[in-house]
Amino acid sequence: MAPRTVRRRRLGAVVAAVAVAAPLGVVVTAAPAQAAPWCNVSTGPYQKQVERFLKRTADGKQSLSDCRAIQSFQTRHGIAPNAGYAGPITWGVMSLMNQQKAAGKTPNKAGKCPVNKGRIACVDLTRQLSWVQDGRKLVYGPVPVRTGRDRYETRTGAKKIYWRNKNHWSTLYDVAMPYSQFFDGGIAFHSIKGSVWSPPGSHGCVNMRDADAKKYWSLLKNGDDVHVWGRKPGT
Template identity: 30%
Template sequence: MGLRGTNSGARGLRPAAVAAVGVITLATLTAGCKVETVGATEPTALPTRAFPSSTDDAKPSGGRESPTDTAPATSPAAPSRTPGAGTPSARPSPGPSTLMSAGDRSTRVRELQARLRQIGHFDRSPTGYYGTVTVTSVQSFQGKRGLPRTGRTDTVTWERLLAMTREPTSKELDPPAAEPPAAKPDARCMTGRVLCISKNSRTLAWMIDGRVVSSMDVRFGSQYTPTREGTFSVYWKSRHHVSTLYYTPMPYAMFFSGGQAVHYSPDFAARGYNGASHGCVNVRDEGKIASLFAQVRDGDKVVVYW
């Protein structure tokens, strides 16, 4: 980000000192916030068991006969050996392979969630992310059908689910997000163009001259990295911003206080309030914040209150 104007406090300083001030200022403005996990952690997917390859087939016991071990001519004929008798069975058939597990993110996961929702095992809108809620839902489905409660979607689990459900509609896969009710606006939000952000209701209301234009769900920093409260203004917008502190993406970032910004969070979209930011105001609806980003200007007021 380029620094606007000149710093009057830098007059009389040597060029090297001015350059140092510029570097410190730039580092401060571009510092971002990173999502951290709060509460339950994601289970780690267990590795799929590897079965023996063709070179690992079991060998008959007793060793291999040598030419000198043949029976004499006067001995009775040895009984014929039934193939496989007295020897380990052929290599076991592979078990069900894992199709989806914790940490996956795909359209297939979204379909899994929509199908589980059809039969009462998933109680929210599909996200496409295989998190702790999805693991628990799959375990519930598996337990009801007498399957191992692994939480992973293997071929047996998936085929059983397909047989019990129908193909999800587009609305089931991606239902429209409900407009969250905006909190009672703070008095400071009633004039001008304002991002009015309530920690109590966890909502952001975009207001112009006291009228709510749009509202959206938001989340904040943890108790160790709280989002600052007060009256601020948007001083920089960065559409494809990446945090210089944590190297994480912060799309549609609108900075209002140091490194704290309002921005889209895919983690918030996937896991909801199980996580928190490092001080930023996270928005989970990408469509809404994209529209908001297009409307907000540098200098618009930001009010963060309880």
């Protein structure tokens, strides 16, 4: 048997083993452990925007150093392939970050989250932002979140936290969901490992950075209101 055929069969066996080990229905989207061993030196369609975001010379031309800087960003935020190409997914994440930064300390400027409910957790799907307010007072945030991907969209509307479990384990997806606060069926606020900017999104939950999920745990309780609106980019 030819060596190349042997290698292909071994690779197929490894892929099959991984597929069996992964829980049914779970799309494995863990951030790459390291950057791809090569760089795509082609100029991408969002080259200037990406260079500007990374505070590099925005000449619209890909260089090896540009590629490595883009690749580092992609690796940090679980964007695949992480080969340093300035494509639509990478720019989409950066553009979202710009919108989140622009929210500043007035995330409810447009008045989309009710101010007549007292303590309430607000979730803006469009900007992938969440915050806690009490009337018109901003209590905490805004903080970046990661909501449901296409076909698993986080449902919009008025909700209430009805169950909390600090050390929750999902039997459906066989993963840890620390600081879970459920507000809509199986949808909850909870922390995740890795980047909250990692595409394509969750299976419906509002994923948070660990420190933010801990703070939400300390601020909210059963019966508190949650309001969700907007539409996640790409859904």
